[in-house]
Amino acid sequence: MLSADGIRSSHHAQLLKNERLLHESLFKRRDGIDALFATSTLTRGMNLPSDIVLIAGDSRWDVAGDRMKQLDAHELLNAAGRAGRAGEGGQGFVLIIPSKIININDAKNNIASHWMTLQGIFSQSDQCLKIDDPLMGLLDHIHFGMLEDNEEYLLAWLPVGEEDAPDEPAKAMIRRTFAAYRKRQANDVEWIESRAASAMQRRVDLAPKQELSWLERVAASSGLPYEIVASLKGLIETGAFSGKSTDCIQSLFCWIETRPEWLLQLIRPNDIEGLFGGQSRLRSVACRRSE
Structure with missing residues (x-):
């Protein structure tokens, strides 16, 4: 649909697959569709990031109940979540036009009850998940001496520096992890340094005692157990x-x-x-x- 304000299109469940894919791909392009009007399919979490989302009504027709039905909280939040383009803009604008008129009585200083329904929905958590770094648990296990396959694998992958500072690359890598960032946010720098020191010590305990530093570096860079690298060296010789x-x-x-x-x-x-x-x-x- 071409208008004086730009190019517009639609998105609904009755579109053919090729039509739907065309509309979505054009909408995602900065030089494509300017606006997309959609039915409640948008509340299913369609990947259609937008700068602005206008939600015309907080209810939809319920075929089974033969009446209008209030959208569930997750449906409204999913639709609102389309605002903001990942990698381009971390913020978006959402405007909701309620299905029911919300009256404000200045004389009595009260507001229609439907306002409380919407406020209850959007006062909930923004549904963001708390992300933890899996390395945090592994580094804790190494610190307390609970070494299993995953912990030993991590130690094998830690980089090895030159002979004058063999532990510095590994310590720097641990300090750059998301786990270390979370601990710095919590003002727990001691956790970072103690886990880095424990990892270095455990790696020394697992490393062979003979002076084969170049084999250790090969094992660390490839993530292979030291015994495999040493066996291959013997085969070559x-x-x-x-x-x-x-x-x-x-x-x-x-x-x-x-x-x-x-x-x-x-x-x-x-x-x-x-x-x-x-x-x-x-x-x-x-x-x-x-x-």
Whole structure:
């Protein structure tokens, strides 16, 4: 619909799918549709971010009850939540025109009861979820010595710096986490420093005692257990990868056959399912040893 004020369109449940997708895509474009008038489908949480949302009425027709029905709180909040474009503007403007006229009696200093209904809806929480950083729990577990698979995996992924300051990159990363930000907001800087110190100490406890700092850096950067990296180093030193490409692949198969549990740490499960047709149990790779 083209008017003197710009281009407008509609959004309702009776649109064909291609029509609906066209209207939505044009509305999301800054150089597309200027305004979109919609039915209560907008209250289902459609992803149609707007600068301004005008809600004409806080009720809709209830077919089962054959009467107008007050919109539920989550429906109104969903419609109002379309105001504001994520990544472009954190704020939006919402104007609600009530279905019922709200009278104000200045003489008696009172207002119609329907106003209290709307006020009760919009005085509720804005439905935002409190987001926690999963690293917070992992760092707490490491601090108290409760090391399991996830905690050890985190320690393996922490970066390792140069020999003169091997712990600084890992400490800096922990201080930049969302968990550390939340603690700084709560004026609990001690938590950040204590968890960073505990993580460094636990990593030292898990690290091999021999001086193999470059292997530690490779393990940290790849997220692989140290024993796998060390085993691969030993395989390379035996000259297993010095021959033809087919011989190198065969040597690698022979190596993984000795420790098949390492396979799932080297290859993602989805990739393995794609290679083996989604079988629940992988067949062992045949290892032909040259005479």
